[in-house]
Amino acid sequence: MPIYLIGMMGSGKTTLGNKLSKILNMSFIDLDKEIEKIENTTINNLFSKKGEEYFRNLESKVLKNTEAKNAIVATGGGIILRKENRLFLKNHKTIFLYVPVEDLIKRINPDNRPLLKDGKDRLYKIWDMRKALYNEFKKIDLSNLNIQESLAKILYEIIDEKEEILENDFQEVIIKYKGLMDLKNKKYVFASKNVYRIYREFFNKPFLLKEGEEKKDYKNLEYIYQYLIENEISRKDEIYGVGGGSVTDLTGFIGSTFKRGLDFYFYPTTLLSQIDASIGGKTGINFSKIKNVIGTFSIPEKVIIDPITIISQDEKNYLSGIIEGFKIAIIDGNTSLFTENIEKIKNRNLNILEKIIKYAAITKLKIVSKDPYDNNIRRLLNLGHTFGHGFESITGITHGLSVGWGIKKEIELFEDKIKEKDKKIILNFLKKILPEEIFKKDIPTEKLKNYIIQDKKINNNSIIDFPIIKSIGNVELEKIKITDIIK
Amino acid sequence: MPIYLIGMMGSGKTTLGNKLSKILNMSFIDLDKEIEKIENTTINNLFSKKGEEYFRNLESKVLKNTEAKNAIVATGGGIILRKENRLFLKNHKTIFLYVPVEDLIKRINPDNRPLLKDGKDRLYKIWDMRKALYNEFKKIDLSNLNIQESLAKILYEIIDEKEEILENDFQEVIIKYKGLMDLKNKKYVFASKNVYRIYREFFNKPFLLKEGEEKKDYKNLEYIYQYLIENEISRKDEIYGVGGGSVTDLTGFIGSTFKRGLDFYFYPTTLLSQIDASIGGKTGINFSKIKNVIGTFSIPEKVIIDPITIISQDEKNYLSGIIEGFKIAIIDGNTSLFTENIEKIKNRNLNILEKIIKYAAITKLKIVSKDPYDNNIRRLLNLGHTFGHGFESITGITHGLSVGWGIKKEIELFEDKIKEKDKKIILNFLKKILPEEIFKKDIPTEKLKNYIIQDKKINNNSIIDFPIIKSIGNVELEKIKITDIIK
Structure with a gap:
């Protein structure tokens, strides 16, 4: 089944679509590239020589030809102008990639864009004309997200929920696509700032931790104990750690020491924490520059691994x-x-x-x-x-x-x-x-x-x-x- | 079997002997009182009317009469002047209560002491004359100890070692008279200042903690972690907590969190910690004025209860x-x-x-x-x-x-x-x-x-x-x- 990406020029349909196809083992189709192939010329030339009407007719035809393909399809920005296209797209999985016009302008090189030959400011007019049409589709807001983060957000729309328990006698570990969605109704969530920035809509007032080992320290531990006391956390409350290994290590240490132990859950969001830190029952904080020198052995109630979150990681991590x-x-x-x-x-x-x-x-x-x-x-x-x-x-x-x-x-x-x-x-x-x-x-x-x-x-x-x-x-x-x- | 207390006037032989007898279910004999009873007069009168020689003869006889008694026997300060008395005392359990002359002078009322009728300074001369004789006996240094503390130190001399394991499946608890003597060769001992002051000779450079809940806090915990790091404590090292409940609670928390757990041992020295804090596996520190709000469940390797240490407690505790x-x-x-x-x-x-x-x-x-x-x-x-x-x-x-x-x-x-x-x-x-x-x-x-x-x-x-x-x-x-x- 094809998945269609729509959105303004510069919103990343081609770049993201191409990468998505590799993430999902699908092929990738760029409608503009298909048209260029058929006509053996550039879109710019086609516009100036044969006019927009000719281009749009061709575009509709090429669009319909993708119907049987297992592909990510990047469309041209104007595809939603035609009602027949919109009807077709609505009958298929289609996602609108939203990026604010201010950001689009920074990205675009007007030389390759026939509609911008009179200047980039025309983009505001184009957006005003088209936004109602775009908004008929499932919108994903990519403001302030980089490429990897955008991919993850799109995947959260594309992929079905799926859950599998990893067989073992030691601790409960679950691979759960879109697992972060569990967090909406949780009260005491410790999340890394970075994860919160990307997946904000899944949280309800988390306590935010800076990512990185330096925050898994004695001073920060003190802040969190203070936070728990001020919020009158009882022994029966549950706490959740969402982020990389430093967040889960710290959450585990707090969970195993506050009021002599609360139930704690991990949502590791980095590959490293998913396969390492969250497994095995080690918790810890750094002290005097020595890693994990203070800690406990204490097993979380559950570890929920959402593989999509790995897509949003930066390359080094x-x-x-x-x-x-x-x-x-x-x-x-x-x-x-x-x-x-x-x-x-x-x-x-x-x-x-x-x-x-x-x-x-x-x-x-x-x-x-x-x-x-x-x-x-x-x-x-x-x-x-x-x-x-x-x-x-x-x-x-x-x-x-x-x-x-x-x-x-x-x-x-x-x-x-x-x-x-x-x-x-x-x-x-x-x-x-x-x-x-x-x-x-x-x-x-x-x-x-x-x-x-x-x-x-x-x-x-x-x-x-x-x-x-x-x-x-x-x-x-x-x-x-x-x-x-x-x- | 009788136990004889010897020492200078004012060293507490009567007060301590009387209390000791109640602690040990023994009777109490005060030699001076016995003599006063026989002669039906005061020692002062006896000295001035019949002279020291007469008194000393009587004293020797009365001393020997106690041989078959199961009693604590407080002797007069001059009893060691006679060789026959010293020989007799050496053949029996005899303890020399040592208190520095400066301290004795503060305690004594010279009116009741015939040898001091010319002034308290004579005490220095008496001590100089007698000290070699006193020092032939087992000496217990009572400098700077109050009555209860002195009693405990004397008991440490009188009582035999004795050990009993308390039958249970939960944790190893041992009643061990004179248990503190184990500590001499231990490396990482956390002791309350108070216990160290009283039982100093049983320790080898402990880390000293102030007694009282206020030191079982986040700041002090930090000092101790720092101390352990600086001393390069390894996971295979053992730590010992010696003191009241705050010391054992803190030691237990450190033992269960430093390098994710060291073996730890408790030597509770207060009745409260012996029957409560050290039993049941709760460890903890105070935080933000809330007692034990940070802690773990973690069972010490062993709890060694020395009942003698209860004798040295102040009344309220x-x-x-x-x-x-x-x-x-x-x-x-x-x-x-x-x-x-x-x-x-x-x-x-x-x-x-x-x-x-x-x-x-x-x-x-x-x-x-x-x-x-x-x-x-x-x-x-x-x-x-x-x-x-x-x-x-x-x-x-x-x-x-x-x-x-x-x-x-x-x-x-x-x-x-x-x-x-x-x-x-x-x-x-x-x-x-x-x-x-x-x-x-x-x-x-x-x-x-x-x-x-x-x-x-x-x-x-x-x-x-x-x-x-x-x-x-x-x-x-x-x-x-x-x-x-x-x-």
Whole structure:
């Protein structure tokens, strides 16, 4: 079934449609491009040589030809002028991408737009003439949203609700498309500012947290306790954490300590938090620059994973999640899910993303259920983290990318232990996913040292259970003296 | 077997000996009093009429006559002057109570002391002459200790080590006389300043906490996290909380949150913490003036109860513990353990104290094991607390005494529900134990209100499970609307 995107020129129909098609495994049709192909000329030329009437007739015909296609169809801005087109579009899935005219003007190059040959200000007139017609369709407001965020908002219109419980004995984890819609009637929601900005219509007065580890600190914790007291939260109330790992970690810590424990729920909105932070019952805050040094083991009532929210992530944070997933695959064995789908991963194909989320989440659940309090095999998940945490603290680079760097560093350090073939597979994937400047970055060991010795997993004889990659699917903990690593 | 107290005049041999005898169920013999009885005159008269030689002969004879007595024997200051006395004392349990001369001078009234008739300064000479002789005996340094504290230090010399595990499935609780001696080789000990002052020789550089709820706060918690980080505490280290309930609550919270949990041990040193705070797995700190509003359920590895430490408590805090124990007895039924032993309780008889500790601790363990997360019957333990907590916050009066007041207030409020006979038994006991000004104190309900509505147990419909005494041994939770109580 085709999905039609309508909207003013410059509203992003082509860019977003093209990307959407890759996310959804559909083909992409740009009506203007189809017309140009048929007539073997540009739209500009067609307008000036044969006139608008000729163009509109052709446009209607081409539009109807897409009816049987499984495609995202980007239409021309004027398509809604004809009643027959509007009738056709109403009989199909059609979405109106709304962007305020002020913003459109900034984006558009008038040279390619025949209707703007007398100047951009004409856009206001065009909008005034057409807005009633556009508004007959389902409108998505893309004001102040970037491309990824816009895609997510469109997906929220296109995709059907769908829910699947991940089978495991450890904690309740549900993949739920459009899960954020649950939040409308919830009272005590802690949300990252960023998620609130994008998905505002799903919230009802949340307590807003700045995204990023720096807000998962002692001072912010104090504000939230104060907020809960002022709002007279009772032990029977429920709290919700919506955002990345820092939001869910903090919410979990509050949920496990306020009045000795409230029920708490996670809606992780980043890939990293969906497959890592929200799974396994670790909560925590940072203290004195040390990550998660204060925390509890406490399992949320439910974790609701909405894969659409991954589409709205910025690139670095998205890839950060991919690398944590890849880390899990190195431990468990199924790296081909990643290495054979690099293009799809880069295009955020939802089908492959759902597979990655399920695989990584279930694998992590399998590991943590064997060792909930992190005394032995759960430490395998620490792969790349001893160096990665240090790198993250020094450079401020996102967690997963830092872990990617850490995996590379640790492979180099224990080069003699890993199978040559697997080393190549891993480093090759990291090279394709990590930005080049990170992949190649070097940090003097002296600088890393101070952070490495604060690793929670080091015991009082300075021994750490260090995950060593022998081969893909065979990572083993070895007792390593931390001072030996530093040397 | 007799136990002999020796030491300079004014070192407290009579006062302490008399109290010790009541603590230990022994008789008390004051050698000077015995001599006065035999000679039917005062020691002063005897000295001036018959001379020191006559007195010393008599003293030696009277001393030897005590050999078969099960008694605490207070001797005269000069008893060690004779070699035969010293030999006799060395063949028996003898303790030298050391108090610096400067302090002795402050205490003594020279009129009753024949050797000081020429002025108090002679005491320095007497001490110089005798100190070598005193020092042949086991010395207990009572500098800067009050009477109760001195008694505890003496008991630490007199009593044998003894250990008993309290049978239960919930947590490991051990009654261990002289248990504090375990702490000598422990590294991370959080101790109240007060306990450290009294029992300093059992510690090795503890982290000192001021006694009292006000230090169980967010700011102090921060200091301790900082201390743990600076000392590079690993997850495998153990921490120890030694003091009253505020110290163990705080230590437990730290133990359950630092690096997501260290092993922690409690050495509760107050009766209240021994039978209440350290049992049941509640940890907590105060926040924004609300008690224990931040906390966890987390069970210490072990609780070591040393009954001797109760002897060193000040009176109000001691009685505070008695009232919490009595509260448990009201719920469970055995109030006669309290009401039939009022004199012994006031004298802190160790035999009865041990019975009370065991009874209250085991009963509390029985209740909490049926409801570890405080959802139903554990709330019976809240008896007297809804009003007691408010009273405590307003007046600053110790917890248990406030609870005593709260029980009285709650009985008056629900007067029609309690059996008349049992009401009398309970109020009669409270009247004998609570200081009169507390028993009779009135607080306007308006003032109590603000504190009462913050009770953690109130749910979001303002309903509280309120423990109502029907009779002794039959306390029931009734759902009460908090606004009804306030009216």
